[in-house]
Amino acid sequence: MLIRDLLRDKWLYVMLLPGVIYFIVFKYVPMYGLAMAFQDFKPHLGIMHSPWVGFKHFERLFSEAGFWILFRNTALLAVYNLVFFFPAPIILALMMNEVRREKFKRLVQTLVYTPHFVSWVVVVGICYILLTTESGVINELLYRLTGNKIAFLMEPEWFRTVIISQQIWKEVGWGTIIFLAALTAVDVQIYEAARIDGAGRWRQLWHVTLPAIRSTIIILLILRLGSFLDTGFEQIFLMLTPTNREVGEVFDTYVYVRGMTQGQYSYSAAVGMFKSLVAFALVSCANWLAKRFGEEGIY
Structure with missing residues (x-):
């Protein structure tokens, strides 16, 4: 059979x-390489013959003076991502779903999808052109309106705002694809029944559209938690400056500096494994909560 x-x-x-x-x-x-987290890995010896040291590197990580700063910076960016970025594709998909002119809808879809294919190097370059205090377009407008300029790229308090704004601009359109696909599966007769019962657009949105894509939202939220501490190396690395490093240094950039530039492979593997364990715990808890409230979850 x-x-x-x-x-x-x-x-x-x-x-x-x-x-x-x-x-x-x-x-x-690549999971085979996680063994390095429990070794003093020597490239000339390889994983099979490098000495085992147990939890030495994890103890070093948790005792590092900057660990909680790294954790705070990474967690705050991850929370901002969930609060501001994650709902953005849902909202945009709901707005696009209300557009009835197909040509205009396709034009908007093309425009919002395009930034996804732009590399982070180009995005950061555009950001510098717009926000730099020397000749940035936005700062020039601010100076003409208020007589002051804001060092968006240098002041630490603006770092997270700029990072999340870049992510929204680049990825929000691409994120609408799944939600628009889910919206096409909603039975039109349900909307007609709601209109007959006197429901306006907002009532239809709240009682028909959102419940129809609720399972999709929950599954994507659980999957998003799986990369909770993955804030994106390339974007953060390109935006780091000596003045914003205190709030911008995250686990991804820390692993790059320690592993690639300083050759501390075992320690970097321990940091990466710590991130994976946190992600696994978050996904497991979120999946359990989803099933507890009657949703399917991811397993």
Whole structure:
């Protein structure tokens, strides 16, 4: 029976194969390197022959003077991401779903999808052009209106605002794809029944549209928690300056400095493993809560 089913759906399994290979090569095979977190890894000895040191690197991580600063910076950016970025694609998808002119809707979709394909180097370059105090467009406008300029790129209190704004501009359009797909599955007859009952646009949104995509929102929220402490190395690294490093240094940039530039491979592996364990705990708790409240969850 199993062989018959495989032969019947062979082309589906062929289409599935590239994804399976990707996850095996780039997700599962690298887990072998986690052993370095419990070793004093020496490149010339390799993982098999490097000396084992137990939890030495984890003890060092938690005893580091800057650990709680790193944790605070990373956690705050992650919370801001959940509060401000995560709802943005939902709101935009709901707004686009209300557009009835297909040509205008497709134009808007094209415009909001495009930034996703722009590299972070270009995004940060655009940001510098707009926000620099020397000749930035926004600061020039502020100077003409108020007579003052704001050092958006230098002052620490503006760092997180700029980071989240960049993420929203770059990724909010791409994030609407899943929600727009979920909205197309909503039965039109439900809207008609709601209109007959006297429900306006807001009532239809609250009692029909949002409940219809609630499961999608919850699943994506759980998956988002899986990368809670992954704030994005490239963007943060490009935006760091000596003046904002106190609020901008996160685990991703810390691992790069310690691992790649200083050669502390085992210590960097321990930091990465700590991030993974936090993500696993958050996903497990969120999934348990989702099932507790009657949702499907991810497993």
